[in-house]
Amino acid sequence: MSKNRVIVEAVLAGRSHAAVAEQYGISKVWVGKLMARWRTGGLEAVDKRSTRPKSNPNAIDANMTAVIIALRHELANNGHDAGARSLWDYLTLQGHTPPSITTIWRILTREGLITPEPRKRPRRTYLRFEADLPNECWQSDFTHHKLATGRDIEIITWLDDHSRFALHISAHPRITGATVLHTFTTTITTHSMPASTLTDNGLVFTTRHRGGANAFERELTILGIEQKNGRPNHPQTQGKVERFQQTLRKWLTQQPRAQTLEILQHQLNEFAQYYNHERPHRSLSGATPHQKYTARAKAQPQNNNDGHWRIRTDKVDIAGHVTLRHASQLHHIGIGLEHAGTRIRMLINDLHILIINIETGEILRDFQLDPTRKHQPRGIKPGPKKGTPRQGGMPKGYKFKK
Template identity: 30%
Template sequence: MPWREMSVMEQRREFVRLAMQEGANRRELCRRFGIHPSTAYKWLARWRADQDVADQPRRPLGSPRRTASALEQRVVAVRDAHPAWGARKIARCLRREDVSPPAVSTVHQILRRSDRIKAPLGGAAASQRFEMPAPNMLWQMDFKGWIRLGNDAQCHPLTVVDDHSRYDVALQACADQRGETVRDRLEMTFRHYGLPDAFFVDNGTPWGDPSGARWTRFEVWLLKLGIGVIHSRPYHPQGRGKNERFHRTLKAEVLALRCFRDLAETQRAFDAWREVYNFERPHEALDQEVPASRYRPSRRPLPDRLPEPEYDTDEIIRTVPATKAYISFKGRSWKVPQAFCGERLAIRPTSDGTYGVFFAAYQVATIDLTDGKSVGHVSEQVSAMSPV
């Protein structure tokens, strides 16, 4: 077998056997095998002691600074009693028991060594991302926290970011967060970039309702345009990570240590920076490409007139009064969401004694003829409606 095909261990054993032969020239063997003499004599000593010539582990036999075994066992015991607790909570618990705990990082390492902490599948949770496969499938929309202007007025920056490309389709300096204000700004955006398939928003004003009701007038307007609305989980802003990250960048690169006189000056600054962000600033999540490299305007234009839902001629249709959120059915009045005042709704049977109340293809409430209890509101989920 050629020399280059021999394993390292085979070479070492052959060297030792040759070096142990009577009359062997060990220095010459060292030169031929490419081995330092001190290493060769170390291997020979191990061979005489009936030890292998493999590399010995470099881990020290003892660690005088290692946490005492009893303390490690106590850390593990607290973890087993409270599996959801992390290193900080465990250290605090030990301190309350008059036990001097090791550093929090050491407690964390103890939990890892004892297999009480497992690395999440697929890597750390913070690196997990979702991304739509094409532009305009989902836009993330939110208000950044308001800022005080030089004229003592407030500015509420409205931000809209395309999920696929991170392209900023709208950055508007608004005087308030009313639905009419957002609608006006979005109509201008829709004229430039077309309509998205859906918006991803939180549960705040104007796309959400503080009362917990699912439907708002703003959302009804979007539904008429064929735009879906997806609400994030309450108190989980990380779900809208792209928009939150955009806000951090906006604060660092535009708003930090600057004071604008009025909304007009703020909007000029937003417009100048928005061009840099979309066309010049490399984005780490895009392999250092710019958002404009991945964005294309939507093929769905903003219609000249707002579409209205269409229903079959044989369906039961009711128009909700403009001032009262009730419809009449089977000789009784039934409550519907306030957002549909003035809108036409369809009543469709779903099961024995139960009917669905629909706005186009969206079920907005349920009529249950078997339940005589009344309800005072419509929750975020489809509610069982009762006569009033």
């Protein structure tokens, strides 16, 4: 039984309004109102009533609610982001005057269109960074996708850090160092050179932790482009391209599964057009990546190229050679059979190589590496040096007896 009914029952039992008001800590006016309700509608009329207003001039129009729900279904079915912020951006582009993002979220929640997600680390705890200019930094990474035949395909992306503009997306049977170099050089012919690149530590991007530079790193050095690599096991450093790949994979799952590599590439081209030119980007305040990429002058490489320097210690093999890896290619350098087993130190500056005997300090070779040749000969003709005594045989000028 509610408190209001108890108050009415106490009055009906013969107690005065003042006594009931004093007993239950209420005013006599309120006791009189409850009794008036009882007289017109009985005990049901004295129960607590809803405080909701009969009308709300700020309520969302039913037509707008229907538009929000329809747009949500359309975007989700096409594999696009369809959160409250994305819906707000799309409604604005379509000429509507949408309600606040929070109101849109409440509408989606009321309609059961919000998928519960596990609690994540708060956004405020992340250290965000963004390049100040287009082409100041390009991020790159690759992801996997299966064709309808079950064949695994790898998709590489080059993404502008400042604008999130997808500079290049292509599908390949397998991403190799040569693939990275080819896609990079193809991209710079269209969008000019970046000031720097940011990738993970995959071998297709860097081999410096193995004591040398691969072909992609050599190209960056030649062009004067700074190379940056994220910390191992910390993909958040390349968060923009990682998030882009999530959006790409979500879109691909809603498309017909491609039968061939060519069909998949056609789908990727279609996605790039939509992502760069049509899709409002949340981190860009609703602008498209193309609008942000073309809004300002592009950064250029600083050309502070001091070359590639390193020191390597090795031992001459029994054939008189040492090996050196340059631009992912292994080169054999001739030292001479007479130095087999000798420990040497190689001083390397780009293509210039100086080889020194560690024990004596003697310079064994000083030359420029020829990247087109696997074997780097000493340039000495085969056979003994001029003036060296012959080994065995008849002395020079010997005449046989008749």
